[in-house]
Amino acid sequence: xxxxxxxxxxxxxxxxxxxxxxxxxxxxxxxxxxxxxxxxxxxxxxxxxxxxxxxxxxxxxxxxxxxxxxxxxxxxxxxxxxxxxxxxxxxxxxxxxxxxxxxxxxxxxxxxx
Amino acid sequence: xxxxxxxxxxxxxxxxxxxxxxxxxxxxxxxxxxxxxxxxxxxxxxxxxxxxxxxxxxxxxxxxxxxxxxxxxxxxxxxxxxxxxxxxxxxxxxxxxxxxxxxxxxxxxxxxxxxxx
Numbered sequence: 001x002x003x004x005x006x007x008x009x010x011x012x013x014x015x016x017x018x019x020x021x022x023x024x025x026x027x028x029x030x031x032x033x034x035x036x037x038x039x040x041x042x043x044x045x046x047x048x049x050x051x052x053x054x055x056x057x058x059x060x061x062x063x064x065x066x067x068x069x070x071x072x073x074x075x076x077x078x079x080x081x082x083x084x085x086x087x088x089x090x091x092x093x094x095x096x097x098x099x100x101x102x103x104x105x106x107x108x109x110x111x112x113x
Numbered sequence: 114x115x116x117x118x119x120x121x122x123x124x125x126x127x128x129x130x131x132x133x134x135x136x137x138x139x140x141x142x143x144x145x146x147x148x149x150x151x152x153x154x155x156x157x158x159x160x161x162x163x164x165x166x167x168x169x170x171x172x173x174x175x176x177x178x179x180x181x182x183x184x185x186x187x188x189x190x191x192x193x194x195x196x197x198x199x200x201x202x203x204x205x206x207x208x209x210x211x212x213x214x215x216x217x218x219x220x221x222x223x224x225x226x227x228x229x230x
Contacts, residue, residue: 033217042117042204042220043158056217088156092218102218104150104158 004093004105012111013081019110021076025093026103031055032074034066037088037107049074078110086112115140115207119221126195127229133180134190134224136205142166146208147181148218149190153201161203164188192226200228 005024013019025032031050035043045058049068068074072093078085088107117138126132138147149161164172164181171179176196180189192199205221 035218040223042206042222043218045217045219048217058217090156090158092158102158102160106155106157109156 004091004103006089006091006105006108008108009106010109010111012113015081015083015112017081018077018079019081021078021089021091021108021110023074023076023091023093023105025072025074025091026095029093029095029103030072031094032068032072033092033094033102034074034076035090035092036060037090039087043090046076081112083112086110115142115145115209115219117205117207117219117221119205119224121224122222123225123227125227125229128195128197130195131191131193132195132226134192134203134205134226136188136190136221138186138188138205138207138221140186140207140209142209144210146210147179147188148206148208149177149179149188150204150206150220151199151201152204152223158204162190195228197228197230199226201226 003026007022033048034046037043046060047057048055052068063079065077090107091105092102094102145166147164150158151161162172162174162177176193178191202223204223206218208216208218
């Protein structure tokens, strides 16, 4: 049973560019959440997708957007990259009424130069 | 808004010793969930233990147990008989009650735990 799969694992982008990160949830999970983890910090909630709609959003600018597909996979898009966007981006999936049933991927390390 | 605070940036103990990681939180919710996650160098967040705030009994999972003090808003993690594989970053997190599916997690800053041979 595959867990959460994220791609790519590492990425280097130039300031001002756009980036798309991808996440495939654990089998049976229908909700995908994205987190940003700066170096030495705890993860910060970006947003959550359920039934192809954004259900909750954290305190992130509109440069951060997402999408969820009918197969529950998800993308995180970041436009006009800033140096401060350099971080580990974690995807977590969950499903049904599972309490604490979050399964995390290993993340995408984004470096903006 | 929920906040989570971990006041110990780093801890180090010898293998087989017992170690306690501290966490305090603040929330206006009457019911909520608390978690401890482990993040090894592989970067994947792994759930260690969870506690539902309305349950009085402290959660335990093998060598891992919590001391949940609801009035004090404290949620510490005790690791007994520590092993080298316990070396990792540990994050305390809280989540408001579930309405439909999962809600967001609010994480603390983390504690880097090193188990020495």
